[in-house]
Amino acid sequence: MYNHMLDGIRANDHRALSRVITSIENNQGLTDEFFISVYKYSTNAIRIGITGPPGSGKSTLTDQLIKLFLEHSKSVGVVAVDPTSPFTGGALLGDRIRMNRYIWEENVFIRSMGSHGDLGGLARKTQDVGDVLAASGKDIIIYETVGVGQGEHDVAAAVDLTIVVLVPESGDEIQLMKAGLIEIADLFIINKSDRDGAGRLAQLLQNILHTANVAEQSDPPVINTIATEGKGLNELYDSIEEYLTNMRSNGLFDANRLVKHRARVLGLVQEKLLDKFWTSEKLAVLSQETHSIDSIKLSPYEISSAILKNE
Ligand SMILES: Nc1nc2c(ncn2[C@@H]2O[C@H](COP(=O)(O)OP(=O)(O)OP(=O)(O)O)[C@@H](O)[C@H]2O)c(=O)[nH]1
Ligand SMILES: [Mg+2]
Incomplete structure (x- = not known):
């Protein structure tokens, strides 16, 4: 049975992908053996997290990024994670409106996942879904999640690059620090830069980042975008590429992956122990x-x- 499922995944059969993901969501009898066989094919994909406040433009940005990745001959899997929503399967309304133009595109697969009221398991499930999409041959896996509480940390723990999306209304220094998004971001976007205050926020953020940067690494880039008009998107794309290239050349890419890999093992052991207990x-x-x-x-x-x- 697993061979059959794995064949479907490896053949990039989107219906098979949907079925497998539904099984993961519902905890329907997938064994360790299955996940082990999927994992083997999953390590080449680059995972990118996009997080930020509700309505900041994450889906619009994701939609634009998909277009750019396709133009660069890269296939994309998207997992839109909404920890506050009990709804799953297929797309949440907002995502559906913006991303349905890819529905017949075999190089793009988009899936929304809600919490099922089971927040603990959600982090693991989204990682498992990421593995499945990666094993189907997707070069890039994008996780979109609302940055309210734990969700963004779970995503940051699962990706190679975390993008935090802010909008000009995101507020003053204290609010930014309190929001806890500073530590997890590798790259900042100030979206809706067609609105007042975008330049000011970019400046403020750059100051905060510079002051907070004690490791003498380069500060995370801050990019102004207008997602609805595609403005700033090429710059964003280039920054993503540059970030990954730098991380690879200084060895941090692998080091980062290893830390996250270990954390994933730890989480899995805890979950298994709890289940058994x-x-x-x-x-x-x-x-x-x-x-x-x-x-x-x-x-x-x-x-x-x-x-x-x-x-
Ligand atoms: N003015 C302006 N509106 C934008 C921009 N980007 C997105 N929007 C609009 O903002 C609204 C929310 O955009 P989404 O992409 O759904 O935001 P989101 O962060 O995915 O929202 P949730 O997933 O619900 O948290 C939509 O009406 C977009 O058209 C922008 O750069 N400027
Ligand atoms: Mg969205």
Whole structure:
């Protein structure tokens, strides 16, 4: 059965890809053996994360980037991850509107994934989906995710290059620092630069980045774009290429991948242990010990000890 699925993936059969991704989303009986066989073919793809506030233009930018990658004879897989949405399968409305022109294009595959209320598993699933798309031969995998909370960190942990999208309204220095996006960005975009304040924000950001840069590496580039008009997109494309070339030549590309690889293994081990641990008996103890408001008189330490006593 896995050979059949793997053949479909390797043949870039988009229906097969859809089916496999749905199985991953629903945790439907895919074994380690399957993921191991997919992984073998997945390491050549470059993974790019695009994150930023809701409505900042991530999908419009992704759409424009797809066009540029195609022009450079590169195939693209897109995973639009929305941790706040329970909807999955096919595209979310906004993405569908902007990206459906690629629906018959065999070198582009776009898929949205929601959380299913299961945030923990989402990070793993998006990585698995990335592997599947990579194994289908896509040169570039783009993860689009809303930067609200954990999602952007999960994406940053899974990619070779993280792009943070801001808009002129993204605010002052304190807001930018608080948003926690500074640390994860390899490259900044100030989109909607047709609006007031884009130049000012770019300047402010460059100052912050320069001050924060203690490692004496070059500061992350800040690029102004108007995604709806395609403006600044060539510059963005060139910056992506340049970033990857530099990372490769100074060895950081591989070092970065290795760190992330290790983190992925760690996460997987934790998830497997947890899955194994929470047997129905233990879940029964948990619900027994926490079934009424009186339960809060018992210390969490006491209850957890009771659950862990035979470990
Ligand atoms: N004025 C202006 N509008 C833009 C620009 N880029 C995108 N938009 C518009 O901004 C709106 C949101 O764009 P999206 O690409 O859906 O933004 P997003 O970040 O993917 O949104 P979510 O996925 O919902 O978080 C759309 O109406 C776009 O047409 C821009 O450069 N200038
Ligand atoms: Mg979007």
